[in-house]
Amino acid sequence: MDTNKVILGIYEDPDHIYDATKKLIHDGYRVRDVYSPFAIHGIDRVMGIKRSRLTVAAFIFAMTGITLALTLQSYVSFFDWQINIGGKPFLHIPTYIPITFELSILCTAFGMVACFFYVNKMVWGKNADIIDIRVTDDLFVVAVDVIPNKTNIAELSELLKSKGAIEIREKEFED
Secondary structure, three states, rough: OOOOEEEEEEOHHHHHHHHHHHHHOOOOOOEEEEEOOOOOOOHHHHHHHOOOOOHHHHHHHHHHHHHHHHHHHHHHHHHHOOOOOOOOOOOHHHHHHHHHHHHHHHHHHHHHHHHHHHOOOOOOOOOOOOHHHHHHHHOOEEEEEEOOOOOOOOHHHHHHEEEEEEEEEEEEOOO
16 A cells, blocks of 8 residues: 555444445545454455455365375385285275375364464564554444545545444554
8 A cells, every 4th residue: 555544434333334335435435444343244345355265275285185194194004014904905095084084184274374374474573553452342443545635534534424433533554
C-alpha cells in the first residue's frame, strides 16, 4: 500500500460492518482490512479476497508423507531386512496402510503449521500490531485507506456513522 494513514470505523454488530464494507467498496473507497473477533461469512467475497491455496499445500504435504512412508517401509521390508512373518510376502502393501495414514497426517499437520507461520510472518520476537485491543474481544473494525488529496475524510466519516459506527478514529502505521 502507498499510504500509511487509515480511518477506522468501529462497530458492535457484524451485520453493520458487513453492510458498511459493501457500501464502502461500492462507493470506490479502498478497504485495507476488516478486523473481527470471529469470522464474518461472506466478507471475503465482498472485499474481493481470493480463495486460499491451503488445500493445495495440504495435499502436497499429505502426498509427501505417503511417499515417505511407503518408501521407508518398502525399503526396510523388501530390500534391507527381510523377515518372514506368518508366511506373508516381503512386500505386503496392506500391512503398510496404518503407518502410511499416520505419517501422511503427521506431515500434513507439521507442514500446515509451518505454512501458517510463514504466510503470517510470525517469527520469534516479533510483536503483533493490533489495530484496536477491543477487536480481540467484542468489537469489529473496518480500516479504510486515506489517499492523499483524494479521500474526503468528513464524507467518509459520515458514511461510516450512517452505517452504524460507534466510533471513528484515524491511525497511522509505522514502516
